[in-house]
Amino acid sequence: xxxxxxxxxxxxxxxxxxxxxxxxxxxxxxxxxxxxxxxxxxxxxxxxxxxxxxxxxxxxxxxxxxxxxxxxxxxxxxxxxxxxxxxxxxxxxxxxxxxxxxxxxxxxxxxxxxxxxxxxxxxxxxxxxxxxxxxxxxxxxxxxxxxxxxxxxxxxxxxxxxxxxxxxxxxxxxxxxxxxxxxxxxxxxxxxxxxxxxxxxxxxxxxxxxxxxxxxxxxxxxxxxxxxxxxxxxxxxxxxxxxxxxxxxxxxxxxxxxxxxxxxxxxxxxxxxxxxxxxxxxxxxxxxxxxxxxxxxxxxxxxxxxxxxxxxxxxxxxxxxxxxxxxxxx
Numbered sequence: 571x572x573x574x575x576x577x578x579x580x581x582x583x584x585x586x587x588x589x590x591x592x593x594x595x596x597x598x599x600x601x602x603x604x605x606x607x608x609x610x611x612x613x614x615x616x617x618x619x620x621x622x623x624x625x626x627x628x629x630x631x632x633x634x635x636x637x638x639x640x641x642x643x644x645x646x647x648x649x650x651x652x653x654x655x656x657x658x659x660x661x662x663x664x665x666x667x668x669x670x671x672x673x674x675x676x677x678x679x680x681x682x683x684x685x686x687x688x689x690x691x692x693x694x695x696x697x698x699x700x701x702x703x704x705x706x707x708x709x710x711x712x713x714x715x716x717x718x719x720x721x722x723x724x725x726x727x728x729x730x731x732x733x734x735x736x737x738x739x740x741x742x743x744x745x746x747x748x749x750x751x752x753x754x755x756x757x758x759x760x761x762x763x764x765x766x767x768x769x770x771x772x773x774x775x776x777x778x779x780x781x782x783x784x785x786x787x788x789x790x791x792x793x794x795x796x797x798x799x800x801x802x803x804x805x806x807x808x809x810x811x812x813x814x815x816x817x818x819x820x821x822x823x824x825x826x827x828x829x830x831x832x833x834x835x836x837x838x839x840x841x842x843x844x845x846x847x848x849x850x851x852x853x854x855x856x857x858x859x860x861x862x863x864x865x866x867x868x869x870x871x872x873x874x875x876x877x878x879x880x881x882x883x884x885x886x887x888x889x890x891x892x893x894x895x896x897x898x899x900x
Contacts, residue, residue, distance in 0.1 A: 575621075578604030582621055583630065587653065592635050592645025622646075714776040717752065719783040720761045724749040727792040728785040729766070735778045740815075740875050742780040747772070750794035755804045757858075762800040763792070773804045777857040780877070817851040817859075818873040825869040841871060848873070860885055 581602045586593065599605045599614055608614040625632050631652040634644050716732065723730045730749060733742040749763040758775055765772040794800075818836070821829055823845045833849035840846065853859055856878045863870055863878075864885035872879035 575604075578602065579621055579624060583625065583648065586632070586646055586648040587650060589647055591637050592633075592641075592647050594643050594645045596643075598646065714759060714779070716761075716776045716779040716783045717759060719785065720749055720776070721752045723783070723785045724751050724761070724763075724792070726785070726789045728789055729787055729792055730783050730785045732783045733780040734774055735780055735877060737778070740877055745774065747774070748792040750792070750798065751800045752776075753800045753804055755801060758855075760804045762803050771798075771803055773800075814852045814854055815856045815875065817853055817856055817875065817878060819849045819851060819863075820846050820871040820873055821849055822846045822869040826866045829863070829866065829870055857881070864889070 581604060582598070585598065585602050593601070595615070595618055598618070599608075605614055605617065608617060622632060631648060633647050633649055633652075635647075636644055720730065729746065731744060731746050734745045735742045746766040747761065747763045748766065749761050751763075752759060752761050754760075758777065760773045760775055762771070762773045764770070819829065819833065820839060820841045821833075825846075829849065829851070833851045836848040836850055838845075839848040856875070860878070860881045863872065864882045867886070872882050
């Protein structure tokens, strides 16, 4: 059975950490489990080069050198002084700030990463209490489906393609973007990068991305230009007063008074045999109203625009799934 790549990398790191001498590639091939199975020299050296690049990408200080002047081939090792983490000392206020930051993320992916960071700090002997009450309870919502794939693509340096609804017509158009980073501004998330279609820097609001984000190409292709401030690009591109969106709703008769207070009555209308009225709302940011509308359940149905109706439907299905129900296809 072959040795998995992750296990081979761990074996390589342990081998290079445990020696003070430089080990040649051939010596490493004999020692490290996972290399002996290579069928020929060419396959071994390709695999070894990939593994060296992977270790350097992970920030592991791989040294090259020779043990003496008479050695004809360079070897490799990892110096413990450069690899091992130094002592971590946090003042009480710094530890409190770390604990507060660990509560910040609501998304499962980043929340798990924050908790993992706390475990590592405790393992290093740092006293971080994330259970003590705090004067504020910060939260950063990152529940847009595009958030994690875009953040991952930006970290990996890979271009992406996605469908983006323009604010002028809410029609989705394909975009090919080299992401430089993901930033938050005024409670919304944006991806900033180079728009390949327009050959210019652009920012895209994550809530306007339709469907999936599809990365492509090799890692390391995309690099943020030096001196670029991502937040400045967002604040300069987004209007201070966004255009309002007209939303048409059906509301069951005598229900959803909270919606009626903000809406204009257009007339009586039956929907699937249920009596009600058709209303119109003017919203600055309809994406932020999804949870509010969905909270009224079947008493409120979005008629237009279609993207808002689909978002409300997905919110209903998510709630149903959380309660252990099943989607009836409606």
